[in-house]
Structures are given as C-alpha cells and as structure tokens.
Amino acid sequence: MIEVFKTYLKGKGNYTEEELEKVASVAVIKKVRKRQYLTQEGDVAKNHAFVTKGCLRTYTVDEKGIEHILNFAIENWWIGDRESIQTGHPSIYNIDAIEDSEVALISKEKFDRLCIEVPAFNDMINNILQKSFLVAQNRIHTFISLTAEEKYLSFLEKFSHLNMRVPQSMIASYLGITAETLSRVRKQIVKR
Amino acid sequence: MIEVFKTYLKGKGNYTEEELEKVASVAVIKKVRKRQYLTQEGDVAKNHAFVTKGCLRTYTVDEKGIEHILNFAIENWWIGDRESIQTGHPSIYNIDAIEDSEVALISKEKFDRLCIEVPAFNDMINNILQKSFLVAQNRIHTFISLTAEEKYLSFLEKFSHLNMRVPQSMIASYLGITAETLSRVRKQIVKR
DNA sequence: CGATTCTTTGAAAACAGTCAATCTGTGTGG
DNA sequence: CCACACAGATTGACTGTTTTCAAAGAATCG
Numbered sequence: 001m002i003e004v005f006k007t008y009l010k011g012k013g014n015y016t017e018e019e020l021e022k023v024a025s026v027a028v029i030k031k032v033r034k035r036q037y038l039t040q041e042g043d044v045a046k047n048h049a050f051v052t053k054g055c056l057r058t059y060t061v062d063e064k065g066i067e068h069i070l071n072f073a074i075e076n077w078w079i080g081d082r083e084s085i086q087t088g089h090p091s092i093y094n095i096d097a098i099e100d101s102e103v104a105l106i107s108k109e110k111f112d113r114l115c116i117e118v119p120a121f122n123d124m125i126n127n128i129l130q131k132s133f134l135v136a137q138n139r140i141h142t143f144i145s146l147t148a149e150e151k152y153l154s155f156l157e158k159f160s161h162l163n164m165r166v167p168q169s170m171i172a173s174y175l176g177i178t179a180e181t182l183s184r185v186r187k188q189i190v191k192r
Numbered sequence: 193m194i195e196v197f198k199t200y201l202k203g204k205g206n207y208t209e210e211e212l213e214k215v216a217s218v219a220v221i222k223k224v225r226k227r228q229y230l231t232q233e234g235d236v237a238k239n240h241a242f243v244t245k246g247c248l249r250t251y252t253v254d255e256k257g258i259e260h261i262l263n264f265a266i267e268n269w270w271i272g273d274r275e276s277i278q279t280g281h282p283s284i285y286n287i288d289a290i291e292d293s294e295v296a297l298i299s300k301e302k303f304d305r306l307c308i309e310v311p312a313f314n315d316m317i318n319n320i321l322q323k324s325f326l327v328a329q330n331r332i333h334t335f336i337s338l339t340a341e342e343k344y345l346s347f348l349e350k351f352s353h354l355n356m357r358v359p360q361s362m363i364a365s366y367l368g369i370t371a372e373t374l375s376r377v378r379k380q381i382v383k384r
Numbered sequence: 385c386g387a388t389t390c391t392t393t394g395a396a397a398a399c400a401g402t403c404a405a406t407c408t409g410t411g412t413g414g
Numbered sequence: 415c416c417a418c419a420c421a422g423a424t425t426g427a428c429t430g431t432t433t434t435c436a437a438a439g440a441a442t443c444g
Binding site: 385386387388389390391392393394395396397398399400401402403404405406407408409410411412413414 | 416417418419422426427428429430431432435436437438439440441443444
C-alpha cells in the first residue's frame, strides 16, 4: 500500500524519482484494525501518519464519558497530534480506527529530516498546513454562526463522502451536537 | 512604529542585520482608526498585515445583520485573510479596527518573495502557521465540548489580556453566544 | 439467530436566544 | 460645566432549541 503514498506524493509536489524513494523509504506501513488505537491520551506522539486505507478519528473523552471528535482522516489524509509530536508533551487526544485501516508512519526525526533535506517535501507539508488552517478557520465559522441543522447541511456539502462511511453518532459529535439532535434534524430535512 | 515590527522579527527568527532590513523595508505602515476598515467583504485582499499598535478583528455579518467575530489581533499579531490573498478570490470577511491602530502591510508579492529569498522569514511564517493551526484546533475543541460558561472561562484563561480591551458583546460573538447570555454567565460566575 | 451497535422517538428539563426596556459610563457640543 | 446622545451592559419575560434520559426499533456481524 506504499504505492498509495507514492501516488499521493507525485500529485502534491515536484519530486525527483530519487526524492520520492527517499520519502517513501522512511515510511513504515502499519495496519490498524477497527477500534484499535493508533495513539492514546497521555501518550507522547512519535509519528506522523498518512492514511493509505480506511478511516481514523481524533477525539477526546470528557468526565462524563462523552466523546468529542475533532477530526476524521480517510485515504490520502494526514493524521496525528502535531502538538504532541513537536513539543514532546503527552497528547490530550485519542486516535483510533473507525474501519480496518492502514497508515504510513513517519517518525518525528525522519519527518523533520525530510523537511530539511527534501525541499519539495517541506513545501508540500507547509501547503497542507496552510490548507488545514483554512479548513479549521472555516469550521470555527460554522460553530459561531450556524444552527444544528445548518451545520449538518454544511457538513454534507463539504464532506458527503464521509457521511457514507461514518456512523451518524460520530458525525453528531464532530458537529458538536448530540446524536439525538442530529437524528431529529435529519428527519426535518427529509420532510421538505 | 516599524521598530515594533523589527523587535518582533528579532525575537522570532535568526535574522542577519541585512535580512532584518530587507524584511522591514518592504513593510508599509498604515494607521487605521477605530471603526475603520482594513479590508471589506468582497474585496480581494492584497496584503498581509502585522499589528504594531491597537486591536483589530476579523468578522462576517449574516443575513440578520449579526456579526460573527472570527479573530482578534493585537500588537505583535498577524491579521489578514490568507485565503483571499493566496487565491485571489474576494474575501468573505471584514477586518476593521476596534481601537485606533497601526499596522505594517506587506503586499502578497513582496511577502512571497521574502519567503523565497529569506529562509528565516519563511521558517518564521511557517512556525506561525503551525501555531495558528493549533490554536484553531483548540478553539474547535471548546466549541464541540464546552457550555457557554465553560467557553468563557476558557477564554479568560487564554486571553485575559483581550478581555480588558474588547467590549463584552464582541467577546460573546467570538465565543458564539449572545451578549445577553454572556452577561448572565458572568453574573453566575461572580455569584460564586 | 442472538448479540451488539446504531438510530429513532417521546417527554421533560436545561440551556441559550429574542425582544424590549432600563441602566451605566463616556464623550461631545452648546 | 451641564445636558444630551450614544454605545455598551444588564435585566426580565418569553420563546425556541437542544439536551437528557429512557425505551423501543433497525441494522449489522459473527
């Protein structure tokens, strides 16, 4: 499945054949089965992860035991707690698989070295960061300005492919509403 | 006030004297009076802005005329719609001054050239981007997991300095709640 | 099929929003 | 210096939305 990663790299940057090999060679493929953790709250995250297959999520669990999903990642997305990786502090997030999945792991050290030694890689990562920031900004805007129903509709517009793969209760969590509310919201939408 | 910018640069990256001058020399100082726009919805943003004095905000106005504040920026913060600057699409945000302010403007072209010609600048910008992303991520987490009161308390912990300078109604908007709700929340907190 | 997970539904309670009125502090012009 | 206007904050009464809790119904999987 390293091919998925290589194909992705080709599409995202101007890599020479050599550089491509260099990047791909440091990645370690790992299978993560449904419900299995990639990293857990309290761990110090050591790896950046690129999803080659399946679907994972980043989330926290509060005192009441309620899960709050911060992100989903499917094929061709990156996942991982940048904060913990960079700072070396324990992560506050859990990451686990929603489907049987496969990821390409790159350790912090190797990742940082790639950023220095392969300019195309560095540029690619910064582009992704830039895009991630805009997506986050956008999501914040939905939280401060939209109702539950509008948030769901906006989610469908942007991430309809996720809607097919992820349980509704998790989408509700991602939107910051309860599963019951989402169920009712959907009923309302269908009615019209 | 360009000195504020230079001091900031010195603290944020390993610049030679030359590089420092090069960066500072492309910045154009602009005064923005209270309530004056820096950019308006529909404009194509042309400049990155660094705040040397005062306080500005990024916000949208919905169909009902309600303002939704996405960000504040005070001294030593950057502000500007990266999306519009990069893509050349009209901005969906308004940026205006909350206090009489002063910003250092750097045009897209000059900014991009600095990123290429001054590695320290490029690194600094990417560091800021990384940090901005983490802050945004964190804010998203407050939206999906906290009540109005908890969001306000969390805001106070992180941005008490803003609390002193920004009207409550704007903080409410930033938190995605109404001014009335914030007022009641504060009353509750004082009671205890 | 039985077990488990996910979704839907109902009723009541909690929470936040709306609208309108009042209060407070600040600054301006006469 | 006072009167007045204005912006911002508070309060009350009411409405509407969302959550909570509990139970019942689908759907999925071994």
